[in-house]
Amino acid sequence: MESVNEVKKTSLFRTIFGMMINPSGSVKSAVEGTSWYFSLLLSGIAFCLFFLQTGLDLYKTGQKSMSFVFMSAGAGFAYGVIIIPLIGVIAWGILKLFKSEKSLKWAVTSYCLSYSGAFVYGLMGIAFSLLMTWKTAMAFGVTGVLWAVGPLMVTSREMTKGNNKISILIATLYSGLILISWAYFGNL
Numbered sequence: 001m002e003s004v005n006e007v008k009k010t011s012l013f014r015t016i017f018g019m020m021i022n023p024s025g026s027v028k029s030a031v032e033g034t035s036w037y038f039s040l041l042l043s044g045i046a047f048c049l050f051f052l053q054t055g056l057d058l059y060k061t062g063q064k065s066m067s068f069v070f071m072s073a074g075a076g077f078a079y080g081v082i083i084i085p086l087i088g089v090i091a092w093g094i095l096k097l098f099k100s101e102k103s104l105k106w107a108v109t110s111y112c113l114s115y116s117g118a119f120v121y122g123l124m125g126i127a128f129s130l131l132m133t134w135k136t137a138m139a140f141g142v143t144g145v146l147w148a149v150g151p152l153m154v155t156s157r158e159m160t161k162g163n164n165k166i167s168i169l170i171a172t173l174y175s176g177l178i179l180i181s182w183a184y185f186g187n188l
Helices: 004-021 023-032 036-060 066-096 104-113 116-132 137-147 149-159 164-186
Strands: none
Touching (some): 023 104, 036 116, 036 137, 149 164
């Protein structure tokens, strides 16, 4: 018989990769079976890794100091646990106009879980950055954020009961804002 911890690890692994590989099939079960604080933590770590890669890249090119690298990691974590859920709240409010019946908790959890791909790409990016001294923020960090567009569209479509036009618009605007704010951060 499996222990409770083994069952939970399998569930978390399936949640992360399910949201990444098959968001349509995963969004309902993943959100229902995942606590909001896990999704917040996942989003926080994903953006911590993304911003850390940015800091490391800028450090390697001599543009920033090592203190900026550490500040980047902290800023990324804060971004993932504050800004991502906040944008999820705003999207939930907008989608309520389209008669969404999903709860605020469901919306925030699903928007944060949409960054499962960013978490995986963040881990790979840090590994390549540290082990092979590559500059990885563009190759792995941005790719991870872009990987979230699919799950964001699925989440929005679920909240609008199948309205693809609104779902695509929300996911595109949401992702664009994230990339613009990241670019701004890198230019500070």
